[in-house]
Amino acid sequence: MLAGLLVVIAVGLVVVLAVRRRRARGFHSPIVEEFAEVPLVVRGLRKAYGDGFVAVERVDFTVGRGQVVGLLGPNGAGKTTTLRVLMGLTMPTEGDALVFGHRLVPGAPILSRVGALVEGPGFLPHLSGLANLQAYWRATGRALADARFDEALEIAGLGDSIHRRTKNYSHGMRQRLAIAQAMLGLPELLVLDEPTDGLDPPQIAEMRRVLKRYATDGRAVLVSSHLLAEVEQTCTHAVVVHKGRIVASGPVDDIVGDSPSVQLEVSDVPAAEQVLADLGVRSVTPDGVSGLIVDMNGTPRADVVASLVRAGVGVDRVVPRRRLEDAFLALVGDNSRGSGDR
Amino acid sequence: MSTGAATGYRATATLPIWAEVRRQAARRRTQLALGFMALLPLIILLAFEFGGDGDDNGGGGGAFSSLVDLATSGGLNFALFCLAVSAGFLLVVVVALFCGDTVASEASWGSLRYLLAIPVPRARLLAVKLIVALFYSAAALLTLAGTALLVGTFRYGWHPLGSTIAAQVQPGEGVLRLLGIVAYLAVMMLIVAGLAFLLSTLTDAALGAVGGAVLLWILSGILDQITALGSIRYVLPTHYSDAWQGLLSTPMQTDDLVKGAIAAVCYATAFWSLAFWRFLRKDITS
Numbered sequence: 001m002l003a004g005l006l007v008v009i010a011v012g013l014v015v016v017l018a019v020r021r022r023r024a025r026g027f028h029s030p031i032v033e034e035f036a037e038v039p040l041v042v043r044g045l046r047k048a049y050g051d052g053f054v055a056v057e058r059v060d061f062t063v064g065r066g067q068v069v070g071l072l073g074p075n076g077a078g079k080t081t082t083l084r085v086l087m088g089l090t091m092p093t094e095g096d097a098l099v100f101g102h103r104l105v106p107g108a109p110i111l112s113r114v115g116a117l118v119e120g121p122g123f124l125p126h127l128s129g130l131a132n133l134q135a136y137w138r139a140t141g142r143a144l145a146d147a148r149f150d151e152a153l154e155i156a157g158l159g160d161s162i163h164r165r166t167k168n169y170s171h172g173m174r175q176r177l178a179i180a181q182a183m184l185g186l187p188e189l190l191v192l193d194e195p196t197d198g199l200d201p202p203q204i205a206e207m208r209r210v211l212k213r214y215a216t217d218g219r220a221v222l223v224s225s226h227l228l229a230e231v232e233q234t235c236t237h238a239v240v241v242h243k244g245r246i247v248a249s250g251p252v253d254d255i256v257g258d259s260p261s262v263q264l265e266v267s268d269v270p271a272a273e274q275v276l277a278d279l280g281v282r283s284v285t286p287d288g289v290s291g292l293i294v295d296m297n298g299t300p301r302a303d304v305v306a307s308l309v310r311a312g313v314g315v316d317r318v319v320p321r322r323r324l325e326d327a328f329l330a331l332v333g334d335n336s337r338g339s340g341d342r
Numbered sequence: 343m344s345t346g347a348a349t350g351y352r353a354t355a356t357l358p359i360w361a362e363v364r365r366q367a368a369r370r371r372t373q374l375a376l377g378f379m380a381l382l383p384l385i386i387l388l389a390f391e392f393g394g395d396g397d398d399n400g401g402g403g404g405a406f407s408s409l410v411d412l413a414t415s416g417g418l419n420f421a422l423f424c425l426a427v428s429a430g431f432l433l434v435v436v437v438a439l440f441c442g443d444t445v446a447s448e449a450s451w452g453s454l455r456y457l458l459a460i461p462v463p464r465a466r467l468l469a470v471k472l473i474v475a476l477f478y479s480a481a482a483l484l485t486l487a488g489t490a491l492l493v494g495t496f497r498y499g500w501h502p503l504g505s506t507i508a509a510q511v512q513p514g515e516g517v518l519r520l521l522g523i524v525a526y527l528a529v530m531m532l533i534v535a536g537l538a539f540l541l542s543t544l545t546d547a548a549l550g551a552v553g554g555a556v557l558l559w560i561l562s563g564i565l566d567q568i569t570a571l572g573s574i575r576y577v578l579p580t581h582y583s584d585a586w587q588g589l590l591s592t593p594m595q596t597d598d599l600v601k602g603a604i605a606a607v608c609y610a611t612a613f614w615s616l617a618f619w620r621f622l623r624k625d626i627t628s
């Protein structure tokens with residue numbers, strides 16, 4: 001009876017494995033030739049959780065070779081959820097992501113060409129930094145020579161601390177080690193979630209150089225950040241997300257350029273509003289006690305200042321704004337409350 | 343068809359068993375648990391040496407007290423005693439530790455998501471982790487039995503396996519019976535291993551998985567004491583956990599052993615199936 005039972009279990013196991021293999025072959029989706037040379041294409045991605053919470057409403061974007069793309073948004077905009085899908089940890093409710101034309105599903109072999117740091121480092125606390133990287137690489141089953149340890153260790157820049165246990169590391173040291181781990185094997189697509197978190201200013205500057213250099217030889221980098229300056233200085237392209245949707249995207253140079261709006265600080269806000277209304281600007285929005293944000297609608301800045309001064313309104317500051325800042329501040333300033341933790 | 347994987351990547355080569363053995367071997371808890379299994383027989387031996395022969399168990403009869411009385415009569419009896427005192431709780435804790443901690447601790451460190459992003463296929467990750475956890479559990483059990491037999495024989499000599507409820511068993515056959523007991527305990531521990539492993543895939547808290555498995559095992563043991571439950575007791579996972587004592591009598595009573603083994607295999611299969619089923623479908627949120 002016992003032997004019979006064991007035979008039944010063994011047969012059951014074989015059947016399950018055979019069915020899985022058969023299904024894996026059946027479901028193996030062909031590559032999308034159109035995107036075979038594109039590091040990442042995200043199409044109509046949506047993620048809703050079981051409790052009805054929608055973390056990502058709809059996200060579409062592309063990361064081309066040689067680009068450093070910044071996924072910019074306030075905390076809770078859905079950045080991390082998007083990146084989790086890119087690591088095959090979370091299954092999208094709708095839409096998909098393609099890496100070099102291959103659909104990303106949990107465990108898809110194409111993930112081996114993606115290096116990732118998502119939601120902070122994850123290390124075995126009892127091993128040294130170096131032993132952690134070695135243990136990680138052993139788990140890939142790939143040849144030791146492909147890992148490029150020397151380059152990764154140089155990026156981590158931990159010096160002799162690489163031989164200390166990671167549980168004694170500071171936040172910034174762990175972060176640098178995690179970025180080095182993501183770069184092991186020089187994957188063609190690098191996905192980094194808040195990479196400068198915990199780094200000090202010189203290290204942040206260094207990291208910017210590293211990322212720019214990394215995105216050469218046909219490689220690409222996708223970084224997420226909630227800091228506008230970070231994306232402006234590091235990235236070639238930006239995708240601004242808010243409440244699970246994309247609100248702006250394109251090359252940073254394009255969207256960073258002058259926007260039609262100006263920030264003013266004046267001595268008499270009501271009087272200034274009256275003057276501006278007469279000038280025919282598109283909109284005037286109060287900003288703080290003495291500030292105004294004015295959508296100029298083509299009126300030269302000099303004219304606005306002249307008119308205000310003529311009407312007896314003192315002008316303390318005139319700051320031209322940039323498009324990316326407009327897009328971003330509008331979100332963070334007005335709407336970030338209540339967006340929930342995504 | 344091309345999978346588009348990086349050079350040198352093969353799904354079946356990821357997380358080699360040896361890599362996982364080394365991952366676990368470097369951990370303090372692995373070293374401590376295995377070390378303690380080797381140390382326990384020595385502690386018991388010292389206790390017998392220095393404890394004198396004060397008879398304070400009030401003459402409580404039964405198989406267990408006879409084991410105590412006979413523990414110093416030879417190496418085989420000493421090993422038997424060590425196994426008997428460990429079977430009820432210590433082994434359960436150690437097996438739950440190896441099997442319950444393995445996935446949950448990776449989740450709590452955050453390294454699980456990086457393993458899955460290599461990508462190690464989820465089914466492969468679980469299979470390798472399970473095999474290595476079972477390997478360490480078996481190593482713990484064998485270390486305990488081996489060390490006990492060794493130090494017991496060294497101190498008390500190579501004598502027949504004695505028992506107050508049956509005739510003496512010659513050393514050669516005694517070793518076989520001892521091996522039989524070890525094998526039965528190993529099969530029983532599959533239930534704990536299954537339960538702990540299932541909990542390990544469900545939670546990010548290693549302590550929760552280990553503790554949960556031990557608690558449920560104790561609960562089952564308590565329910566088994568309540569005779570009013572009648573035939574329900576026969577399906578409790580712990581019901582046949584003491585059936586190994588049947589191997590001590592002559593002739594051996596193997597009815598309960600077979601029932602116990604069948605129950606253990608069924609429970610383990612069910613728990614592991616559930617663990618795989620769940621883990622292959624869930625969103626990793628650690």
